[in-house]
Amino acid sequence: NAGVTQTPKFQVLKTGQSMTLQCAQDMNHEYMSWYRQDPGMGLRLIHYSVGAGITDQGEVPNGYNVSRSTTEDFPLRLLSAAPSQTSVYFCASSYSHGLGGRETQYFGPGTRLLVL
Amino acid sequence: DAKTTQPTSMDCAEGRAANLPCNHSTISGNEYVYWYRQIHSQGPQYIIHGLKNNETNEMASLIITEDRKSSTLILPHATLRDTAVYYCIVRVERGGADGLTFGKGTHLIIQP
Numbered sequence: 244n245a246g247v248t249q250t251p252k253f254q255v256l257k258t259g260q261s262m263t264l265q266c267a268q269d270m271n272h273e274y275m276s277w278y279r280q281d282p283g284m285g286l287r288l289i290h291y292s293v294g295a296g297i298t299d300q301g302e303v304p305n306g307y308n309v310s311r312s313t314t315e316d317f318p319l320r321l322l323s324a325a326p327s328q329t330s331v332y333f334c335a336s337s338y339s340h341g342l343g344g345r346e347t348q349y350f351g352p353g354t355r356l357l358v359l
Numbered sequence: 360d361a362k363t364t365q366p367t368s369m370d371c372a373e374g375r376a377a378n379l380p381c382n383h384s385t386i387s388g389n390e391y392v393y394w395y396r397q398i399h400s401q402g403p404q405y406i407i408h409g410l411k412n413n414e415t416n417e418m419a420s421l422i423i424t425e426d427r428k429s430s431t432l433i434l435p436h437a438t439l440r441d442t443a444v445y446y447c448i449v450r451v452e453r454g455g456a457d458g459l460t461f462g463k464g465t466h467l468i469i470q471p
Contacts, residue, residue, distance in 0.1 A: 346408065
C-alpha cells in the first residue's frame with residue numbers, strides 16, 4: 244500500500260491565485276481530514292469527511308473548500324490564496340472499525356505552501 | 360480530553376531501549392491512550408494505542424499502569440531514525456469532528 248499520498252510537495256502561489264491540493268489513500272479508510280501546521284501552533288483541523296459524499300468543517304475552514312466524490316480522494320481547494328495560508332498542509336485518513344480506530348490517523352507527507 | 364504531561368526532552372543511546380513516560384492522572388474510563396511521533400519535516404506518524412491492557416506492535420510497546428494514570432511508550436532498540444517529537448494523546452474515540460490535538464510532546468534524541 245502507498246498509504247496516504249499528497250501532491251504537490253511544494254507550491255508557491257501569488258495572492259489571489261487558486262489551487263487544489265491533492266490527497267489520496269489506498270487503505271479504504273472512511274475518514275479523511277485536512278490539517279494545517281504552523282510554527283508554534285500545532286495541528287489545526289480544516290475540513291474532514293466521514294465518507295464519500297459527506298464533508299464538514301473543522302476548526303479553521305475559511306478560505307478552503309473540499310469535496311469527497313470517492314473513498315480514495317479528498318482534495319482541498321484554496322479559493323483565493325492569501326499570505327495567511329502559508330503553511331504546511333497534511334492530509335490524514337483513519338478507519339472506523341476496531342477499538343479506538345477512528346483516532347488512529349495515518350498522515351501524508353505534507354504539502355508546503357508559500358503564498359506571496 | 361484528559362490532560363497529559365510529558366518531559367520536554369530525553370536522550371537515549373542508539374541500540375538501547377527508549378522509555379518515554381506520559382502522565383494522564385485525570386483519564387476517564389472510556390479514554391484511550393494514543394502515541395504519535397513527528398520526525399522533522401515529515402507528517403505525524405501513528406505508533407500505537409491502548410485502553411487498559413499493554414499493547415505491542417512492530418514499532419513499539421505501550422505499558423499502561425493498572426490505575427491508568429500513566430503510561431510508557433517503549434522503543435525496544437532505538438535507532439538514529441527514531442529521533443523525533445513523541446506525542447501522548449488521551450481522548451475518547453469520536454472520530455472526525457474533533458481533530459487530533461498535539462501538545463508539546465517529548466523531543467527524543469537518539470545519540471550514536
